[in-house]
Amino acid sequence: MTTKPELSTDIDVLPGLAAIALFVTMAVAILSADIGVAQGFEPAAAITRSIGYALFNLERAAPVVTSEGFLLPFFVVAFVLDAALGAAVMLARRDGGED
Amino acid sequence: MVVETQYYVLLSAAMFSIGVFGLLTRRNALRFLMSVELMLNAANVNLVAFSTQWGNITGQTFSLFVLALAAAEVAVGIGIILVLFRSFRDVDVTEPATMRW
Amino acid sequence: MVGAFDFAAAVPLLPFASFVVAILAGYFTPRLLPKGGAIPGIIATGGSLLLSGWLLVTVSGTATFNEEIYTWTTGMAGETFDLSFGILIDPLSSYMLVIVALISFLVHVFSLGYMNDEGETGLPRYYAGLGLFSFSMLAFVMASNILMAFMFFELVGLCSWLLIGFWFREPGPPSAAKKAFLVTRFGDYFFLIGVVAIFATFGTGLFAPRGDELGFPQLAADVLAGEAVPVVSNFLGTIGLGAETWFAIMGLLVLGGVIGKSAQFPLHTWLPDAMEGPTPVSALIHAATMVAAGVYLIMRMFGFYAQLPRVLALIALVGGFTALFAASIALVKREIKQVLAYSTISQYGYMMLALGAGGYVAATFHLMTHAIFKALLFLGAGSVIIAMHHNENMWDMGGLKDKMPVTYYTFLSGSLALAGIFPFAGFWSKDEVLYEALIHGLNDPIILLAYAMGLVAVLFTGFYTFRMVILTFHGEARTETAEDPHGVRWNVKFPLVVLGILAATVGFVNMAPVKELTGMDITYLHHWFENGIHEVTLGEYHHLLEEVAGYHAADLAPFLPAALSLGLALLGAGLAWILYSGPEPTAHTDKLGSIKTLLYNNYYQDEYQVWLAEGVTMPIARVADKFDQGIIDGVVNAISSIALFSGSRIRRLQTGRVTNYAAMLTLGLVVIVLVVALVGGWF
Numbered sequence: 099m100t101t102k103p104e105l106s107t108d109i110d111v112l113p114g115l116a117a118i119a120l121f122v123t124m125a126v127a128i129l130s131a132d133i134g135v136a137q138g139f140e141p142a143a144a145i146t147r148s149i150g151y152a153l154f155n156l157e158r159a160a161p162v163v164t165s166e167g168f169l170l171p172f173f174v175v176a177f178v179l180d181a182a183l184g185a186a187v188m189l190a191r192r193d194g195g196e197d
Numbered sequence: 198m199v200v201e202t203q204y205y206v207l208l209s210a211a212m213f214s215i216g217v218f219g220l221l222t223r224r225n226a227l228r229f230l231m232s233v234e235l236m237l238n239a240a241n242v243n244l245v246a247f248s249t250q251w252g253n254i255t256g257q258t259f260s261l262f263v264l265a266l267a268a269a270e271v272a273v274g275i276g277i278i279l280v281l282f283r284s285f286r287d288v289d290v291t292e293p294a295t296m297r298w
Numbered sequence: 299m300v301g302a303f304d305f306a307a308a309v310p311l312l313p314f315a316s317f318v319v320a321i322l323a324g325y326f327t328p329r330l331l332p333k334g335g336a337i338p339g340i341i342a343t344g345g346s347l348l349l350s351g352w353l354l355v356t357v358s359g360t361a362t363f364n365e366e367i368y369t370w371t372t373g374m375a376g377e378t379f380d381l382s383f384g385i386l387i388d389p390l391s392s393y394m395l396v397i398v399a400l401i402s403f404l405v406h407v408f409s410l411g412y413m414n415d416e417g418e419t420g421l422p423r424y425y426a427g428l429g430l431f432s433f434s435m436l437a438f439v440m441a442s443n444i445l446m447a448f449m450f451f452e453l454v455g456l457c458s459w460l461l462i463g464f465w466f467r468e469p470g471p472p473s474a475a476k477k478a479f480l481v482t483r484f485g486d487y488f489f490l491i492g493v494v495a496i497f498a499t500f501g502t503g504l505f506a507p508r509g510d511e512l513g514f515p516q517l518a519a520d521v522l523a524g525e526a527v528p529v530v531s532n533f534l535g536t537i538g539l540g541a542e543t544w545f546a547i548m549g550l551l552v553l554g555g556v557i558g559k560s561a562q563f564p565l566h567t568w569l570p571d572a573m574e575g576p577t578p579v580s581a582l583i584h585a586a587t588m589v590a591a592g593v594y595l596i597m598r599m600f601g602f603y604a605q606l607p608r609v610l611a612l613i614a615l616v617g618g619f620t621a622l623f624a625a626s627i628a629l630v631k632r633e634i635k636q637v638l639a640y641s642t643i644s645q646y647g648y649m650m651l652a653l654g655a656g657g658y659v660a661a662t663f664h665l666m667t668h669a670i671f672k673a674l675l676f677l678g679a680g681s682v683i684i685a686m687h688h689n690e691n692m693w694d695m696g697g698l699k700d701k702m703p704v705t706y707y708t709f710l711s712g713s714l715a716l717a718g719i720f721p722f723a724g725f726w727s728k729d730e731v732l733y734e735a736l737i738h739g740l741n742d743p744i745i746l747l748a749y750a751m752g753l754v755a756v757l758f759t760g761f762y763t764f765r766m767v768i769l770t771f772h773g774e775a776r777t778e779t780a781e782d783p784h785g786v787r788w789n790v791k792f793p794l795v796v797l798g799i800l801a802a803t804v805g806f807v808n809m810a811p812v813k814e815l816t817g818m819d820i821t822y823l824h825h826w827f828e829n830g831i832h833e834v835t836l837g838e839y840h841h842l843l844e845e846v847a848g849y850h851a852a853d854l855a856p857f858l859p860a861a862l863s864l865g866l867a868l869l870g871a872g873l874a875w876i877l878y879s880g881p882e883p884t885a886h887t888d889k890l891g892s893i894k895t896l897l898y899n900n901y902y903q904d905e906y907q908v909w910l911a912e913g914v915t916m917p918i919a920r921v922a923d924k925f926d927q928g929i930i931d932g933v934v935n936a937i938s939s940i941a942l943f944s945g946s947r948i949r950r951l952q953t954g955r956v957t958n959y960a961a962m963l964t965l966g967l968v969v970i971v972l973v974v975a976l977v978g979g980w981f
Contacts, residue, residue, distance in 0.1 A: 109222040109223065109224065110222055111222060113221035113222060113957065113958075113960075113961035113964075114218045114221055114222045116217075116221060116961050116964040116965045116968065117214050117215075117217040117218035117220075117221055117964060118214065118218070119964075119965075119968050120213075120214055120217055120964055120967065120968050121210060121211060121213075121214030123968055123971050123972060123975070124210040124213075124214070124971070125207060125210060125211075127971070127975055127980055128203060128206050128207050128210060129203065129207065130980060131203070131980070133201075133202050133203055133206070133250065134250075136199060136201070136202050136249050136250045137249070137250060137251055137252035138199070138249060138252060139249070139252060145254065145257070148254050149254055149257055149258050149261070152254055152255075152258050153258065153261075163252075163253075163254045164252070164253055164254070165253065165254035165255055165258065166253075166255045166258075168258050168259075168262070171262055175262050175265050175266065178266065178269060179265060179268075179269050182269035182270070182272050182273050183269075183272065185272075185273050185276060186272040186273055186275065186276040187276075188276070189273070189276025189277060189279060189280055190276050190279055217960075217964055220957070220960050221957055221960055221961050221964065222957075223957075290955070290956055290957055291955050291957060293954070294953060294954030294955050295954060296952075296954045297952050297953055297954030298949040298950060298952045
């Protein structure tokens with residue numbers, strides 16, 4: 099059986115005020131900034147397809163939406179995910195290298 | 198009706214602040230990690246909002262990468278919490294306080 | 299053609315080499331020094347004597363030498379001054395070099411008899427001390443500037459401390475050595491301030507002109523004659539005093555060092571205690587050379603002092619007073635060396651009297667004769683002390699004249715010279731001192747007062763000298779040791795004979811009364827000092843004394859004052875003969891009653907100075923110490939405790955909890971964003 103969710107009252111609220119202060123600062127800054135009108139996309143643009151092409155540096159094949167090539171980041175992220183997997187497995191092992 | 202980009206950024210800021218709040222007040226290490234996830238997703242929202250602003254797909258592609266890395270980071274984080282549990286017998290982040298004056 | 303001046307630096311360096319040999323060989327290879335370092339010392343001082351003689355001969359041909367041999371720092375051009383070592387060889391310094399080298403050589407020979415033959419230990423230390431002393435004294439004499447003179451002045455004080463405290467395992471000598479060093483150091487403190495003042499005022503410390511550069515006495519003369527010398531005018535402007543006043547202050551400061559070193563009142567208390575050292579040391583240092591350093595300094599700087607009449611009057615007064623004061627104490631002393639110590643103080647008072655009265659030649663003449671006869675008397679006393687197995691009490695002696703004839707006759711020669719009996723050396727020099735004091739004193743009451751005190755001191759001198767001679771040598775032996783005294787060898791007799799002959803004859807170089815009588819130009823010493831570097835010759839000094847200081851000599855023939863002083867000396871000697879001669883002399887001094895107690899305790903001067911140190915200086919020192927510990931150290935400690943305290947509080951930020959660090963990060967970010975926003979005008 100699970101219990102219903104409850105508001106946690108045993109936490110230390112005081113540091114949270116720092117977070118609230120951060121929000122207030124950012125909100126003020128954002129609301130008073132002049133961002134301008136959004137350019138938006140064309141109504142029938144093929145967004146997902148463009149993302150896919152952009153991932154492999156094939157963006158010239160997607161005629162509608164401009165993008166940059168992300169092939170190198172793709173490889174880097176693949177490497178990093180691999181490393182993260184290995185790290186997680188290594189950490190989860192018992193100390194002493196038991197299998 | 199198009200929602201102005203400002204409100205998306207405000208949403209992102211709100212999500213980020215909630216994440217920071219959770220980071221600062223939570224005791225449980227797993228809840229700590231959840232707050233970190235929330236902060237990363239706030240950044241994603243920001244990226245997508247600006248992708249619409251400039252009409253460039255780059256923002257959205259980049260946010261995909263961020264998602265992937267967030268997942269990796271959580272994996273490693275859980276491994277660390279596992280080791281922490283083994284050392285201190287508790288997942289309370291306020292317990293390990295030995296590196297102090 | 300190699301000149302004597304090329305070897306001038308060797309004169310002090312030879313004894314320095316013997317010092318080094320005595321120290322190194324004495325410590326590492328004692329077997330190489332069979333006599334404990336005496337042979338190198340004798341060879342070195344003999345060499346210095348020969349070189350000094352050669353220099354004397356060269357200088358007599360009107361050649362002089364004033365060169366810089368080593369610059370240790372050069373000042374910024376036009377702003378500050380250079381500091382250097384230099385050698386100045388002119389009539390005065392070559393004269394003094396011969397005196398110092400001769401006495402030093404004879405003392406080294408005598409030490410073979412006093413120290414080696416008596417089986418003393420630790421001799422390398424003794425001969426090293428003598429060598430270092432000879433080096434320092436010779437270098438002091440040939441110093442060309444006042445800073446170098448000051449350095450060697452201090453160094454001779456150090457050697458005096460080393461040698462007085464030679465038998466440091468006894469309680470007396472180390473205490474006496476410390477007292478000597480401290481009392482002279484007290485005077486030297488004022489001397490140092492004077493040296494700094496001279497450099498600051500004149501920009502140079504040279505005594506005599508060298509090339510284009512003028513020495514400071516010449517610059518002072520220029521200023522007082524009304525010429526503008528920029529360095530001096532700047533300085534006088536800064537301190538706001540007139541030239542004459544400031545020069546007088548500087549003269550007084552240097553005089554402080556002179557009074558300490560030459561044992562004048564009130565800094566005379568160290569000299570009688572210095573008799574704790576070995577007798578050859580007393581002969582060399584405390585009779586003939588180190589105490590001469592003070593009066594020699596005044597003679598060297600006479601061009602400066604000759605323009606300050608009030609300082610000269612003070613010098614004469616201090617000299618005359620000291621002469622009388624010390625002679626009165628010598629009347630009642632029991633130990634032979636104590637009588638001689640007070641006699642030394644008294645005779646240096648005569649030299650100061652002569653200098654103060656403007657009698658430059660008289661003072662230098664008396665310096666030479668005193669060095670000879672006082673060294674002779676001390677060495678004779680040393681011979682007697684060897685004979686009496688180191689018992690110095692004159693009342694235990696007696697009848698030694700038949701058993702120690704060489705010592706007796708040479709001692710008698712020295713005593714006749716000391717008392718100033720015709721025709722021994724002391725008569726001519728002391729007579730000239732008193733004559734100069736009288737003729738200048740007839741125009742100046744202070745000098746006349748000093749003359750009167752010097753004249754009474756002649757009576758006392760004659761008395762105590764002959765009391766000493768009669769009690770020691772005449773009558774019948776009063777103890778067994780006196781009946782069978784320990785014999786002395788050639789190494790004791792040879793210096794005594796040499797000095798005895800000199801004490802009888804050296805006065806003939808300057809017989810002023812004979813010159814007056816016969817008109818023959820035989821005052822050789824006057825002529826000697828007329829040559830040399832022009833600005834530091836006798837003619838220039840006379841000119842300065844008469845023009846600037848306003849000294850005028852009265853016109854008086856020297857016969858009457860000479861007869862007066864001779865008569866007083868003979869009266870004193872006769873009185874001593876009447877009271878003490880005969881087989882069993884009685885101690886008459888007790889008849890003086892409480893005066894005797896006063897005199898025997900040296901007018902309580904020693905106790906007075908100890909009281910000054912304990913009662914006056916100690917409390918001041920304590921207050922200063924409290925200030926130093928409490929305030930100065932307190933400030934420094936407070937700074938460190940502030941750092942420690944704040945550190946211990948601030949480090950509590952490191953709680954070790956990640957959430958706390960995250961909170962601080964967030965706060966920091968908020969603050970930065972706010973600052974950037976406010977500065978950048980986002981709102």
